[in-house]
Structure formats: C-alpha cells, structure tokens
Amino acid sequence: MFSKVYTGTVLGVQTFLVCVEADVSSGMPCFEMVGNLSAQVKEAKDRVKVALKNSLVSFPIKRIMVSLSPSEMKKEGSHFDLPIAISLLISFGFIDEKQIEQLFFIGELGLNGQLCKVRGALALVELAQKKGFTQCILPKENEKEGSFIQGIQVIALSSLEEVIEYLQNKRSDMNQAVEQCEKKRNEEIYFIQQHHECDDEGDFADIRGQLLAKRASAIAAAGFHHILYIGEKGIGKTMLAKRLIHLLPPLEKEDCIEVSKMYSICGLLSKEKPFLTRRPFRVPHHTISLISFTGGGRNPLPGEITLANKGILFLDELPEFKSEVLESLRQPLEEKSLWVSRLYGRYEFPADFLLAAAMNPCRCGYYPDRNRCSCSISSIKQYFRKLSGPLLDRFDLCVEMSRISYDDLYKIDKQYTTEYFREQVNCARMQQKIRYQQENIEFNSQLSAAKVERYCKIGQSERNFLKKMFRERNWSIRGYHKILKVARTIADMEKSEEITILHLREAICYRKLEQDYGEIL
Amino acid sequence: MKEEKYQYWLHTKRVLSYQDILKYMSLGVSAEEFFSASQLFLAEYMGWKEKKIQNFFEKKKQWTSTVEEYQQILERGIKVIVFEHKDYPKRLKNLTQPPLTLFYYGNLPKEDIPSVGIIGSRHCSYTGIELSKYFGEELAQRGIQIISGMACGIDAAGQKGALNRQGYSLAVLGCGVDVCYPKEEISLYHQLKKQGGLVSEFLPDSKPLSWHFPVRNRLISGFSDCILVVEAGEKSGSLITVDFALEQGKEVFVIPGNVTKRQNKGSNQLLHMGAGVALCVQDILDYFHLTQNIQKKKLEKTCMELEEQEKVLYSNLNLEPKHLDILAQETGIHLSELMVILMGLEQKNLVKQVSCSYYCRKHVEC
Numbered sequence: 001m002f003s004k005v006y007t008g009t010v011l012g013v014q015t016f017l018v019c020v021e022a023d024v025s026s027g028m029p030c031f032e033m034v035g036n037l038s039a040q041v042k043e044a045k046d047r048v049k050v051a052l053k054n055s056l057v058s059f060p061i062k063r064i065m066v067s068l069s070p071s072e073m074k075k076e077g078s079h080f081d082l083p084i085a086i087s088l089l090i091s092f093g094f095i096d097e098k099q100i101e102q103l104f105f106i107g108e109l110g111l112n113g114q115l116c117k118v119r120g121a122l123a124l125v126e127l128a129q130k131k132g133f134t135q136c137i138l139p140k141e142n143e144k145e146g147s148f149i150q151g152i153q154v155i156a157l158s159s160l161e162e163v164i165e166y167l168q169n170k171r172s173d174m175n176q177a178v179e180q181c182e183k184k185r186n187e188e189i190y191f192i193q194q195h196h197e198c199d200d201e202g203d204f205a206d207i208r209g210q211l212l213a214k215r216a217s218a219i220a221a222a223g224f225h226h227i228l229y230i231g232e233k234g235i236g237k238t239m240l241a242k243r244l245i246h247l248l249p250p251l252e253k254e255d256c257i258e259v260s261k262m263y264s265i266c267g268l269l270s271k272e273k274p275f276l277t278r279r280p281f282r283v284p285h286h287t288i289s290l291i292s293f294t295g296g297g298r299n300p301l302p303g304e305i306t307l308a309n310k311g312i313l314f315l316d317e318l319p320e321f322k323s324e325v326l327e328s329l330r331q332p333l334e335e336k337s338l339w340v341s342r343l344y345g346r347y348e349f350p351a352d353f354l355l356a357a358a359m360n361p362c363r364c365g366y367y368p369d370r371n372r373c374s375c376s377i378s379s380i381k382q383y384f385r386k387l388s389g390p391l392l393d394r395f396d397l398c399v400e401m402s403r404i405s406y407d408d409l410y411k412i413d414k415q416y417t418t419e420y421f422r423e424q425v426n427c428a429r430m431q432q433k434i435r436y437q438q439e440n441i442e443f444n445s446q447l448s449a450a451k452v453e454r455y456c457k458i459g460q461s462e463r464n465f466l467k468k469m470f471r472e473r474n475w476s477i478r479g480y481h482k483i484l485k486v487a488r489t490i491a492d493m494e495k496s497e498e499i500t501i502l503h504l505r506e507a508i509c510y511r512k513l514e515q516d517y518g519e520i521l
Numbered sequence: 522m523k524e525e526k527y528q529y530w531l532h533t534k535r536v537l538s539y540q541d542i543l544k545y546m547s548l549g550v551s552a553e554e555f556f557s558a559s560q561l562f563l564a565e566y567m568g569w570k571e572k573k574i575q576n577f578f579e580k581k582k583q584w585t586s587t588v589e590e591y592q593q594i595l596e597r598g599i600k601v602i603v604f605e606h607k608d609y610p611k612r613l614k615n616l617t618q619p620p621l622t623l624f625y626y627g628n629l630p631k632e633d634i635p636s637v638g639i640i641g642s643r644h645c646s647y648t649g650i651e652l653s654k655y656f657g658e659e660l661a662q663r664g665i666q667i668i669s670g671m672a673c674g675i676d677a678a679g680q681k682g683a684l685n686r687q688g689y690s691l692a693v694l695g696c697g698v699d700v701c702y703p704k705e706e707i708s709l710y711h712q713l714k715k716q717g718g719l720v721s722e723f724l725p726d727s728k729p730l731s732w733h734f735p736v737r738n739r740l741i742s743g744f745s746d747c748i749l750v751v752e753a754g755e756k757s758g759s760l761i762t763v764d765f766a767l768e769q770g771k772e773v774f775v776i777p778g779n780v781t782k783r784q785n786k787g788s789n790q791l792l793h794m795g796a797g798v799a800l801c802v803q804d805i806l807d808y809f810h811l812t813q814n815i816q817k818k819k820l821e822k823t824c825m826e827l828e829e830q831e832k833v834l835y836s837n838l839n840l841e842p843k844h845l846d847i848l849a850q851e852t853g854i855h856l857s858e859l860m861v862i863l864m865g866l867e868q869k870n871l872v873k874q875v876s877c878s879y880y881c882r883k884h885v886e887c
Contacts, residue, residue, distance in 0.1 A: 212845045212878055215856055230877065361876075368842045368879050370646045371782060377643070377673045378705055400878035402844035490857075505864040506857050512877045 003090035003097065006133065007083035007105050008124045009075050010265055012300045012340065012347025015120075015127035019069050020080070022087035027063035033084075035068030038076045038299070044109075048085045051109040055160045060092060074344055076299045079118035082107030082137070085160060086167075099167045104128035104136040104152075113160040117141035122264035122275065125149045126257065137163060144274030145264060148257065204243055204421060205413045207236040209404040214240070216399040216510060218421040221247035222428035223489030224443035225482075226333065226355040226394060228318070231401030232365035237358035241314045244356055245281045246418055247425045248312070255310050258350070262302050262309060280311035282353075286320040294328045295349050300340045305332050308353040318359040319386040326391055329355070333394045336446075352446075359387075361400070369403075396445065396482045397510040428492035444485045444492070449477075456484040458499050465501055469508060483507045527552035528603040530587045532621035533724065536580050539618055541567065546605070556581070594725055599698055600625050612636075613743045616769065620722035620740065624698045627718035630691050630744055635809045636666040638745030638766075640759040641675025641752045646784050647881060648840040649752035652776055653678035654685075655885035656749060659802040661688025663811050668693065668744045670737065671713070675751045675759075677706050680713065690717040691744060695737040696729035697721060735761045742766035747808055749799060750775045753787035760787055763796075772808060774799040801887045820884055823869060830854060834862050835871060835882070842879035 005020045033045050045066075049059060066084055068075050083105040089095045106124050108116040121142035128136045129152040136154050138146050143156035157163050204214055213229060213236075220227040221244055229237040251259065260275035269275065284293060284304045295303035305313060315321060332338045332351035340347045362380045366372040375383075392398075432443060435455060441447065447455060458466070470480060484499070487507040491499045531537060531552055537545060545555060548566055563569050563577065594601060602609055604621045611632050613619045623629075630636050637660055639653055653675045657667050661683035669676040671692035683690040692713050696702045698721040701710040713719050722740065723733060738758065742748055742765040750773065753759045766773050774797040778785025792798060799805055803813050827835060830852075837843070837851050845863075849856050863880055866872040873883045 209846060211849060211856055368647075368875055370644075370784070370841075374644075378703065381705065398877045400844065400876060402846040402878070502857070502861045505861045509860040509864065509874070510877070512874055 001091045001093065003087045005083045005087040005090070005100060005105055006103070006128075006131075007080060008127045009073065009077060010120045010123055011074065011076070011345060013123075013262060013265060013302055013306065013349055014347065015123050016073055017127065017131055018073070018075065018080075018083075020083045020087045021067045021069065022084070022091040023065045023067075024060065024062050024088075024091040025065075029061045029063060031059075031064045031066075033066045033068070035066075035071045036074050037068065038074060040078060041068070041075045041080050044078075044081045044084055047081055047109050047111065048088065050111045051081070051113045051160055052085060052088065054111065055113040055164065057089065057092070057094060057164075064088065064091070074299070077118070077120065078108040078116075079106040079120070079124070081109035082115065082160070082163070085109060086163070089164065095164065095167050102132075102134040104131075104133040105138075106142075107137070107139045107163075109160060115139040115158050115160065115163070119267040120265045121145045122148060122257075122269065123261040125152060125154060126261065128152055137166070145260075145269050148260060148275045202239070202243055203418045204240075205417045207239050207243075208411065208413070209408045210236060210240065210401055211416065213399050213401050214416055214421065216397045217241075217244050218247060218424055219486065219489055219493065219510075220244065220354065220356070220397055221421075222425040222493055223396075223432075223485065224248075224354050224445045225396035225486055225489065226445075227357075227397040227399070228392075228395040229356070229358040229399060229401060230361050231358075232360060232403070235401045235403070237401060238314075238316055241312070241316075241356045241358060242281070243418065244354075245279060245312050247422055248279050248354075249426075249429050251277060251279055251310060259310050262306055262350075266302055266307065268307075280308055281314065282308040282311065283314045283316065286315070286317045288321070288325060290322070290324050290328060293325050294332075294338055294340070296340055298342075300342060300347050300349075302349055305329070305338065305351045305353060306349040309350045311353055313353045313355055315355070315357040318357040319383060323386065323388075326387065330390060330394070355395070357395070393476060393479060396486050398512060399510060424493045427495055428489055431492040431495070444488045447481075447485055449481055452481045452484055456488045456499060458484070458504075462499065462501055462504060466504065473508075479511065483511060486510065524552055525601070525603065525606075526588055526591055527556050528605055529591050529601065529622065530584060531555070532603055534580055534583055534587060536577060542604070542621060544568075552605075556584075594624070597699065597725070598626070599725055602629075610744065612746075613740065616739065616743050618739075619743075623720055623722055624725055625718055625720040626698060626714045627716070628689075629718055629720065630666045630668065630689065634664060634666055634689075635811075636668050636691075636745050637805060638668040638741050638748045638762070639675065639679030640669060640741065640748060640750055640762050641679075642754045642757045642759060642784060642787070643672050643674040643676075644754060644784065645674045645752045646782065647842060647875070649675055649778075649784060650678045651840050651883075651885050652887075653751045654682035655887075656751065656776075656799075656802060656805070657682025657688075657690075658686050659813060660805065661686040661690070663806060663813065664688070665809070665811075666691065668741055670695070670734075670741055671703075671706055671709060671719075673703050673705055677709055679751070680717075681709060684709075684712050684716055687716075692717070692719050693737050693740045693744065694719060694721040694729075695723075695733035697723055697725040697727040699725045700727065700729065702729040734758060738762040739765040739769075742769055742771055745771060747772040747774060747805070749805060750788050750791060750796070752776070752778055752784050753791070754784055755786040755790070757787045760791070763791060772797055774805055774808075776800075820886065823871065827866075827869075830858075830862055831866055834859070835866060838872060838880060838882045840882055840885070842875040842881040845878045845880070848880070 001024055003022045007018050007020060008015050009018045086105055090097055106118055108118050110116050117139050121138055122145045125136050125146040126149050129149050136152055138156055140156045140158045146154040217240055231237050256277055263269050263276060282304050291297060293303050295301060295306050336352040338349045338351050361367040362375045362383050364374055367380055487499045487503040490503045490506055544567055560574050563574050602623045610629055639657055641649060657679035661667055667679055667683035667690040669680050669692060671677060680690045698719050701707050738761050742762050748766045748771060750759055763773055775788045775791045776799050777792060778788055780789060806813055833852050837848060849859055863872060871883055872880055875881055
C-alpha cells in the first residue's frame, strides 16, 4: 500500500518541505530507501526497523520501498525517523491515512521507540505553519521550542507508541487543546522575557572614567553603528563592549523567531532556553577558523556572523584574528548577508549585526604617549597595517580610551550610568521609529546610499563645511555617508530634527582612520 | 669623458688606499696615464712592492665591466662626482677621509650659501617633531640649506619643514642613492629628488647596512656649517654626528628639553658639555648674522581673536597629544561641545587631531 507523510529538511538556514512516501508490495523481501539521502538519513533505516519492532509492530516480509521527495534536494538531519516510521505504519495498515491529514512530523527514534530531541525544530515548525499544516508532532524535548510559533498546534510526545495511540484515537476536542496550548505558551514567553530582563551583567558606571568611549558606545547603540575601541591593556574595552548590548532595544517578535531559528538549526537551543528573546552577543576567540566564522561545512551551517544577526559581534584583539577571517567581514558588513555556494545549491545567510572591536594601539599598548611607548614608528604602522584599509573604513566610530589616575579608580560615577545612556538611546530610537515607518529598516546605519540623501538632509552652510572637509581629509564616499548617518544619530539623541554643523563636527571627530596610524606629520 | 671613467675605476674598485690616493694626486698625472703606468713607474714613484703591483694589474682586468657599470649608473640618472673634479664640494675636501666618489640626485648644496644640519633621534616626542619642523621651516625661509639623514623622526621632520617653504634640503643616505631607506619616507625621498638633493658615498644598490650610518654621519656634519641637535636620547646615533662636527671644528647648537623625559637625555648632556644653546631660531641665525622674518605676529593675532572657550581649550593644549577625556576634565567643558570647539580650532589651523581621540597644538611658539 502507498502512503504519504509530510516533514521538512534544513539546507543552510532555509527549510524545505519533504514528502516521505512508502510502498509495500509483494516481491523479494527488502527494505530500501531512496531520495538523495545523506549518510545520517540512511542510518534511519535500521533505527526505524528496530524501533518499530520494540513498539510491538511486526515487520511484514514484503518488498518495502521508501522515497523522500523531492529527490533533487539533499536530505540532512536525524529527524526523518518518525515520518518514515509513520509512513511505514500507514503502509502496513496500522494507521489510517485520514488520521494524518494536515499533520507534520519530526523526530528521531531511539532503538526502544523513544522519541528523541532534534535540531532545527523551531525552523521546521515555522515551515509547517507557513505551508498550512495545523498540527505538528515532535519530541517532548523540543516542545517549548516549537510552541514559540503561533498558528500551529504543537503536539509533543515521548515515544512512538504514544504517537500511534494519539493517531489512532485522535481526540475531537482539538480546539480546546489549541486554546490551552496558546495560553500556556504566552505565559511561558512572558516568564522567559522577564527572566532575561533581570539578567543584568553590569552597569556603565562600573567602568571608571572613559566618558568619550561611553558616549561613543551610546551613539553606536542608538544608530546600530560599528565601533572600534583602541586602548592599552586592561583599560575596560571588553567591559564596555559587553555593556553595549544593554543599550540596544529589545527584539521584535519576528526578529525573535528569525534569530531563534538560527540557533535552533545550530542546535544551540536548550530546555532552559528554548528560544531567544534578547539580542545575541557573540564573542568569537581570535583563533577562530574561517568556516566557523562565516559558516559553511559540507552541509552549510551558520557561523558566528549569522549567530550574531540582529545582535553584536564583538572581536576582541582585532589584529590577532587571521586576515582571511577579517577580510571575510567585508561583504556582510555592506550587504548584511553572506552567500555560501556548494555543489548542490547557494545559501544566503543573514548577517545584520553591530560590529564592535577592540585592539591595542601598538605592541606595548601605550601609543600615542611617546614617553611610555617604546615601539618604533615602523612597528606601529605595521601593527595597524594588519587591518586592511577597507576594513577600517567600515567602522563608523573609532574611539581611544584614556589613561585614568589612581584617584579616578575610586570615584563612583553617579551620573553616567546605563540608565543615563539608555534614555538618550531610547530618545534616538523613537525618532528613528517614526522616521522609518514606511521603510523596511530600523536604524540610521541601515540607510542605503540613495536613502541617505533623503533622510539626512543638510543646509547650505553645512554642505559648504562638508565640502571643505571632504577635500582636506580625502574621504571615501562610504566614509562621507557614514559621517552623515552618525550625525543623524547624534541629532536624534538630542531630539533635533535638523542636522547642524555641531552634529557633523562631532561625527567627524569619531572618524580618524583615513590617515595612517602612526603618521605624525 | 674618458678621464672620469678612469677616475671612477680608481676610486670605486679599491685600487688605491687613501694614502696612495694622496700620493698619486701629488704626482700630477691623469688617471688615464696612471692606468697605463708600467711596473717600474709604480715601484719608483708609488713605492709599491711586487705583490701590490700584481694586485694592481689584476684589478685592471675589471676595466671593461667597470666602464659598463659606470655607463649604466649614468643612464639611470644618477650623477657621479669624483674627488679630483673641480665641482667637488669644498666643504668635504677638508675632511680627514673625504669620500672619493659621490653619487647624487638633484643638486649638491651651494658653496656660498649657509647650511645647517638638523639631527636628532628617531625615537622622539611629538614636541621634538614639531620643533624640528619649525626650525627647518624658519631657517629655510631665510634661505639656509638644511642637511640631514632622512631618518624617521627628527631628520625627516626638519627636511619636510625646509621643503614646505620651498627651501633646499640635502639628505645624506647610508645606502645606495637609488635605495630609499627608511621606506616610510618614500614621499620625502621623491620630493628631495625634485626640490633638493640626495647624496651617498656608497655604490648604487647598496643596502642600508648598520656600519654605513656612523660613516655617513661624518658627511652630514661635513656638508653643514653648523649642527642643530633637536632632541637626542642617551644612545642616539646623532651624538656620533656631533663628535664628527666637533672634530671638523663645526659649531653645535642644542635645543634644551624637559629634563624628566628620556628623549632629551642625550641632547641635555651636550649642553652640559658646553654646546651652544638654541632657544629660538634667531640663536642660529645669529651665527650667520641674519635676522628672522617674523611670522609670529600672525599667530598671536589669531590667538587674540579666539572666543573665551576656545582660549581656555587652547591654553590647556600643548605640543604633546592629550586625550579628550583629560581635556574635558581640565576645562570642565562637556564632551560633545569640546569636540565642536576643537574642530573650530582645527579649522583655524591652531590645533590638530593626532589620532581618534588625541589632540595637540600645531604651532611652536618660542
């Protein structure tokens, strides 16, 4: 008998519908599976056979053929066990075809018939919802993750036997179940959000002094601008970057799902944290490889830059990263996404993150204080040359940290706390929200070159001033637009509708990377 | 000219030792004649033994390749001048061991115009750089030729200062004249080729070996009428140049520096030992009986016309870079306002942004 069961597969960061077809006919007894299967999926054959046996389902001695379509698409993942088992059960006659209408199945089977956790549950449930399925059966451990998606009922079960029982005696009071499910999910989300909000990791006042760097951080958070911190060792660069995440606004619901999907595909979600409601903060170590950074592998998995999507990617000790890793940042910083090509397809990974980086000014760390800096001019230039010009050009803000005195260490800053900066950032956020109502963007930094002209209008005197500076400082067009965007953010923070020369001047101060570092004359 | 080729061969192929050169010159024969000299002649007039004569004849075999070499050098645009030439720099003729051949681009310093050597450490402070540039500018303004070694730091700053005022500057290199060392100063190198001069006693393509530098330092002091040490550390190479200058009987001027900073230890020590003090450009000009074109008034006027907050900020800045946070603390002005005022001062050419968050004054006032 022929049967058809629906499930999905994850390729790169996208999900595709997969149909599991099974047929039982007379002939030489065998069990074959076809459909462009990866080695992982091929193993399902043995698992399903034993799981069925242990669930007291006898395997008929017939010719069994299972096909996963569409066969042009590579099938990856361990979640095909359950749909294969169900399709076999239908073919054997244990379950009626009608029982599985509008149902989507995912789950790995243990040898005893237990339903085990799978990767990418969130993404697959979202796929099911989009394709119009009303219910999704998945393992118990993936319940919270799957429940995050609205518009589809998630039925979490713990063994194949339970699934069979459920399908055979499908309760008619489904609507009630759906309502209860929704209520429970909303409570869960609220609880988790609260829990995350209270998870405070420190205040801006913890960092002594560094007013300039704090102000620059506030501007970076307000407009989602990329920022580079330069300073000697132990001065608070990493601390500052970590506090930057507290200034960013909370994630919108759609973004929560998108971000959680990535983490789900990478298998980074857990029972305690079934989905993300806060912006991610990724800190890859500087020995990271190119593939782990950008994403890739035979079956492309997202890398650090995709996991930092909608959040902050913090690169500590920037010159220590491999140059190929740093150069791979260029495209994502501009286009907010990355394309990974493989033999059987091209995958687009989103990469819309705020790049924060920290570095020392030179080997000893004391430049430009020539009294303490023992580096020669050539070694300073060489140190900075590790970062290519085009990469440095992509930072909107660059700020150096100053040395503080011993007395400053014990000065408790009551004024410049996280709350103080958050107020300014929220003010800027409101302005941006109103301005970009009709557009598909959230922050000033996301303005394309064409839109910069429209939204960052400047008066004639400002234009003349910029013309003069453009000539003197030799800016690139990208640099020029970045200055306008940063000036727009600074004006927003001060609730100013217009961009004045004062805002432009401050924005220009944060950009001194065109010149060779170490160039004195 | 054929004679020059023979001279080139004699000098660059180490045919003659220094004493022998003097002997040969006193004989009054041309280089061509000397080349074709017989064994008897050499034994009698030069007092050479058998072995040395054999060596001489061996070196004669290199004649054709030397001529080729010489031609190639000229084709590359490098000018060659030998000791015997009438245009050989007079200042160098009196050295104990003058260079027998000089390779140069551009022009050599004029004999009748005063020249000052500006030297100092490579590892110097911002103040040193600014002072060197300032002195280079002001001296060049009065037509004085600036001699230096094109090293990073003080040397390069002084030379750039001179070129800024369309003056003449000569760089004496410790490598072949066609090799740019240090390579960071490549733009200065090209400017000097056009506007000033580049000279070396080493063969073209010679690498900048460490022993070349003390040797070339004698030429820096050789070309200069007096030396100005802007800033020197305890073990600076510029102190070697001072030794040569004293040997050559040249006056040495030193700019006093902050006694607590290690960059000034060497130069302050020279003052201790009796070097001339240079508190301002006029001190050097006095040596040549010249007066300074006073540009100071313009700077003073600009400073007078500053607004209140700009004055406060300007007075808190000096030649050493200061961080914005420190300035904010010292002046009490809010950060964003501070940045705006600093930009204004930058526009008025009084202040410059050294790096992202550090600012310093632009002009020297002394």
